[in-house]
Amino acid sequence: MFQSVDSCLPSLAGELFDSHLRPAAAGSIPMSLVVIGTLAYDSVETVHDRREDALGGSAMYFAVAAAPYVRPGLVGVVGGDWNSSDMEMLKERGVDVSGVEVIEEGETFRWGGRYEPDWNTRHTTYTDLNVLEHFEPKLPDEYRSSDFVFLANAHPAVQMQGLAQVEAPRFTVADTMNLWIEIARPDLDALLTKVDGLILNDEEARMLTGENNLIRAARKVLELGPKVVILKKGEHGAFIMGEGLHFSLPAYPVTDVIDPTGAGDCFAGGFMGSIAAAGDASPAVLRAAMLHGTVAASYCVQGFSVEDIGKRSRDDYDERFRELVSIVTL
Amino acid sequence: MFQSVDSCLPSLAGELFDSHLRPAAAGSIPMSLVVIGTLAYDSVETVHDRREDALGGSAMYFAVAAAPYVRPGLVGVVGGDWNSSDMEMLKERGVDVSGVEVIEEGETFRWGGRYEPDWNTRHTTYTDLNVLEHFEPKLPDEYRSSDFVFLANAHPAVQMQGLAQVEAPRFTVADTMNLWIEIARPDLDALLTKVDGLILNDEEARMLTGENNLIRAARKVLELGPKVVILKKGEHGAFIMGEGLHFSLPAYPVTDVIDPTGAGDCFAGGFMGSIAAAGDASPAVLRAAMLHGTVAASYCVQGFSVEDIGKRSRDDYDERFRELVSIVTL
Numbered sequence: 145m146f147q148s149v150d151s152c153l154p155s156l157a158g159e160l161f162d163s164h165l166r167p168a169a170a171g172s173i174p175m176s177l178v179v180i181g182t183l184a185y186d187s188v189e190t191v192h193d194r195r196e197d198a199l200g201g202s203a204m205y206f207a208v209a210a211a212p213y214v215r216p217g218l219v220g221v222v223g224g225d226w227n228s229s230d231m232e233m234l235k236e237r238g239v240d241v242s243g244v245e246v247i248e249e250g251e252t253f254r255w256g257g258r259y260e261p262d263w264n265t266r267h268t269t270y271t272d273l274n275v276l277e278h279f280e281p282k283l284p285d286e287y288r289s290s291d292f293v294f295l296a297n298a299h300p301a302v303q304m305q306g307l308a309q310v311e312a313p314r315f316t317v318a319d320t321m322n323l324w325i326e327i328a329r330p331d332l333d334a335l336l337t338k339v340d341g342l343i344l345n346d347e348e349a350r351m352l353t354g355e356n357n358l359i360r361a362a363r364k365v366l367e368l369g370p371k372v373v374i375l376k377k378g379e380h381g382a383f384i385m386g387e388g389l390h391f392s393l394p395a396y397p398v399t400d401v402i403d404p405t406g407a408g409d410c411f412a413g414g415f416m417g418s419i420a421a422a423g424d425a426s427p428a429v430l431r432a433a434m435l436h437g438t439v440a441a442s443y444c445v446q447g448f449s450v451e452d453i454g455k456r457s458r459d460d461y462d463e464r465f466r467e468l469v470s471i472v473t474l
Numbered sequence: 475m476f477q478s479v480d481s482c483l484p485s486l487a488g489e490l491f492d493s494h495l496r497p498a499a500a501g502s503i504p505m506s507l508v509v510i511g512t513l514a515y516d517s518v519e520t521v522h523d524r525r526e527d528a529l530g531g532s533a534m535y536f537a538v539a540a541a542p543y544v545r546p547g548l549v550g551v552v553g554g555d556w557n558s559s560d561m562e563m564l565k566e567r568g569v570d571v572s573g574v575e576v577i578e579e580g581e582t583f584r585w586g587g588r589y590e591p592d593w594n595t596r597h598t599t600y601t602d603l604n605v606l607e608h609f610e611p612k613l614p615d616e617y618r619s620s621d622f623v624f625l626a627n628a629h630p631a632v633q634m635q636g637l638a639q640v641e642a643p644r645f646t647v648a649d650t651m652n653l654w655i656e657i658a659r660p661d662l663d664a665l666l667t668k669v670d671g672l673i674l675n676d677e678e679a680r681m682l683t684g685e686n687n688l689i690r691a692a693r694k695v696l697e698l699g700p701k702v703v704i705l706k707k708g709e710h711g712a713f714i715m716g717e718g719l720h721f722s723l724p725a726y727p728v729t730d731v732i733d734p735t736g737a738g739d740c741f742a743g744g745f746m747g748s749i750a751a752a753g754d755a756s757p758a759v760l761r762a763a764m765l766h767g768t769v770a771a772s773y774c775v776q777g778f779s780v781e782d783i784g785k786r787s788r789d790d791y792d793e794r795f796r797e798l799v800s801i802v803t804l
């Protein structure tokens with residue numbers, strides 16, 4: 145179901161289908177937010193605990209995080225080993241899974257990782273691409289009129305393929321990772337001329353631009369095409385920069401980190417979910433969206449997989465949003 | 475001279491001698507802000523450049539940073555090698571130097587340091603205590619009625635000795651360092667029961683409390699006595715925590731760091747200077763003071779020693795304060 149837009153979303157709440165938006169096509173419910181990316185089974189080990197084959201993947205985390213704001217359309221691929229209970233959980237969360245392709249004869253993408261005690265160092269123990277290797281996103285018809293699109297971490301050529309199926313997106317943001325910066329730079333450069341925003345972490349920003357100073361790095365990203373860049377610094381917060389826009393905020397003070405996997409994807413989910421709910425990507429909405437992203441990321445790290453965030457209601461989000469506002473307001 | 479308090483200082487500007495303050499003693503101009511700490515000649519080497527015997531010391535940096543807000547009284551000791559031109563510079567900056575003791579037959583404290591390219595690692599190349607070894611702060615009479623006191627980094631027993639000479643301080647904040655946490659813990663613990671606030675960096679907070687998580691560490695500091703704790707995270711910003719108070723902000727985005735030496739002391743100078751100018755340490759003033767501290771620290775790192783911040787006027791401070799407000803305001 146669609147969630148209500150409450151007072152924590154500034155300015156454009158209630159104008160979801162305002163004059164700037166194309167009217168909804170007759171006879172269909174358009175998906176306002178679509179995410180294209182990975183679904184996975186992750187095995188994660190921390191100093192305190194571990195999980196085997198827990199629900200993971202960039203687009204899965206994003207969708208679960210965005211669901212309290214709007215009904216996200218999830219585009220990805222899984223194998224015949226995908227648990228029906230996981231699909232049910234996503235549906236109950238309010239995620240539209242009609243864009244999830246199931247390849248019965250294949251196996252779901254699997255990833256394993258281990259964290260050092262300081263959380264800042266992560267070792268990938270294995271990566272089994274499986275059905276992801278030949279992933280070609282196929283958007284259901286009702287996804288193609290989407291206004292807000294998130295291209296979660298995937299090969300930039302796959303991201304481009306997905307984006308091309310959206311008719312006239314109003315605000316598209318892409319994520320990427322060090323691997324694609326290294327081995328698929330021409331595809332990534334081409335993608336960057338087609339998206340409105342790029343979201344990346346400090347390490348990726350430095351690798352992409354060759355600039356150690358993050359402000360300089362962000363400025364260089366803007367020269368590559370995007371109108372806005374969202375730079376995540378993990379426990380040190382995040383900032384957004386664009387023409388006439390510069391907003392920086394600390395992370396929400398989580399005292400008990402359980403598993404940081406997916407925090408960046410959940411940040412993006414809260415960020416884009418709140419923008420889609422506001423129906424606009426004005427500077428005021430983008431600033432507030434940075435707080436919504438921060439809130440989602442904070443719930444994400446409080447549990448393995450989506451064990452914590454998957455249970456968080458819009459009321460939970462709003463409560464922490466208000467707390468974060470009080471912490472960052474002069 | 476006293477600087478005017480402008481619109482960037484919220485709420486209590488203009489109430490410098492309000493009903494909460496003891497009236498100024500007849501026939502004397504009380505010093506509203508006193509700093510007790512070190513004066514030094516530093517030799518600093520960075521990847522780009524170096525300086526030999528440049529003006530340094532915790533109290534010196536603090537006083538230069540605070541001077542655009544109020545006339546700080548500086549308490550410290552130097553040797554016969556202290557340059558008269560340095561004393562003149564401090565006077566011209568608006569620092570009261572009547573609390574600086576000159577031991578003609580001694581030599582000024584000297585410190586040498588070298589930074590790694592990432593700025594986060596600093597090697598101390600030498601420490602010559604010289605006249606600092608037997609430093610006993612002696613406050614001039616007109617300093618003793620001070621309302622606002624900063625105990626810059628020094629042995630906690632020396633800090634206590636200085637504090638004891640202030641009759642009825644309204645708001646006292648202490649700094650410390652890893653060395654005193656290690657070798658003078660009983661003195662430090664005693665001091666912490668006598669001050670209103672403790673300002674320290676992430677590493678010191680972890681060492682003092684044994685807590686890796688900085689929020690938990692801050693809470694533990696509050697259990698040691700101070701009513702507020704100001705935790706500095708360098709390029710990652712700072713936060714303040716106390717009863718009913720939690721405010722966090724990112725650092726000002728400096729793109730060209732020249733020398734980080736003294737940044738923490740300058741943060742404290744902007745913080746305490748703005749509080750003394752406001753004449754109050756209410757939560758609203760403390761929040762704004764975190765921005766004033768951030769501004770001062772940002773000018774500090776833009777030059778060796780006080781080469782940059784020493785030339786910055788109240789107008790410069792206010793301009794950057796407004797810019798920082800725009801970056802952190804939702």
